[in-house]
Amino acid sequence: MQVSFACTDHGLKAPRTSEPNKQNTSSPNTASAARARFRTVALIARSLGSFTHRHHISLKESTGKLTGMKYRNLGKSGLRVSCLGLGTWVTFGGQISDEVAEQLMTIAYENGVNLFDTAEVYSAGKAEIILGNIIKKKCWRRSSLVITTKLYWGGKAETERGLSRKHIIEGLKGSLQRLQLEYVDVVFANRPDSNTPMEEIVRAMTHIINHGMSMYWGTSRWSAMEIMEAYSVARQFNLIPPVCEQAEYHLFQRDKVEMQLPELYHKIGVGVVSWSPLACGIITGKYDNGIPESSRASLKSYQWLKEKILSEDGRKQQAKLKELTHIAERLSCTLPQLAIAWCLRNEGVSSVLLGTSNPAQLTENLGAIQVLPKITANVASDIDKILGNRPHSKKDYHH
Structure with missing residues (x-):
C-alpha cells in the first residue's frame, strides 16, 4: 500500500500582515490544534512508510541512473524506448531453452531494456508464448514494458498470411492470446503485401489501435516509397500513420537506413528500429577462420549464411x-560493441534490437552504450575508410 500526505503550514502561522478590511481570525488555540493535527498526520505517515513496497520503483529510477541505459522516442511519437532492445528471432522457442530465455530477458530488463520484440512467425508462435510466460512469471509491470510483434505469416491457410484486414485483426488476436496480454505497444506489418490495397492495411491498423489492441503501428522491411504511400493514405482518410520502420542495419548494410529513411524521419517522423547489428554473427569475428561447428552458419537451415561467409x-x-x-x-x-555503438550513432535509429543466445554475449552487447560516446567524428571517419561503403546522399538532411 502506497500512502502519501500533503501537509502545509497553512493555519499554523499567523499572517505577517493583515489585509485592510479583514480581521485576523487565527487564535493561539486554533494554531495549537493545527500543529497537533500535523504531528498526528506525520506519525501516521511514518508508521505506514514501513509497509510501502519499495521494490516497485519506476523503470527510469531503477535502471536509467544505475545502468546508463539511454531512452529515445520511437520515431517522433511520444513512446520512449530503450536504445537497445531484445529480439526473439530464432532463439526463443528455437536455439535456446526456456530457462535461458528467462535469463536473457531478466538481464536485459535489469539493465534498463524495456523493448522486447517478437513475431507471430517466430518458432511458429512459440516465441510469443515463451515471452508471455516470462512476463507473467516475473510480475513485471506491464506499463514498464514495450512489447512489439509482427504480422504476416500466421499459418498455412491462404487467409492466415498477408496483410488483409482479416489477417491483421485475427493475427493480432492470436498473438495477444499467446502473449497473454490485452494489447501490444507496437504491431508491425511485416513486408508490404502486393495483394492488399494500402488503404485496407492502414484502415485495419487504425482499427486495432482504436480498439485498444495496439498503441502504435509500424512497418518492417518496407521501402521508403511504400511507407510514404501508407502515410499519404492515412492523411487522406484521417487514419493513423506508421511511426517507425524495422530495417536491417549494420556495418555492411547501410544504404536504406542512411539514404532512404532519414528523409522520412525528418518529413513525417518515421523512425528506425534496426535489427541484425552483427549481421547474423558475421561481425562477431567468429567466422574469421571458417565455420565453427557450434555456429549458426553450420546449421542446414542457414546454408545461405554459410555461402555468404565463404x-x-x-x-x-x-x-x-x-x-x-x-x-x-x-x-x-x-568488435561487437563497436558495431552496435556505431548503429546507435545514427540519429534516426530509435532502438537497436539485439539477437543473442547466451547471457555472456548479451551482457557484452549491452556494454555498447558505454562505447557510444567514444565514437567521435574522427573515429567514424576511420571506420568509413576501412569499410569503403559510405552512401553518398544528394541531400544533407541535417540542414
Missing part, C-alpha cells in the same frame, strides 16, 4: 573486420 565478398568483409578490431582495441571495447 563467398568472395564474405572474405573481403572478414579482412575489413580484422582492421576494425584495431579500432575496437584503441577504444578498449570488443
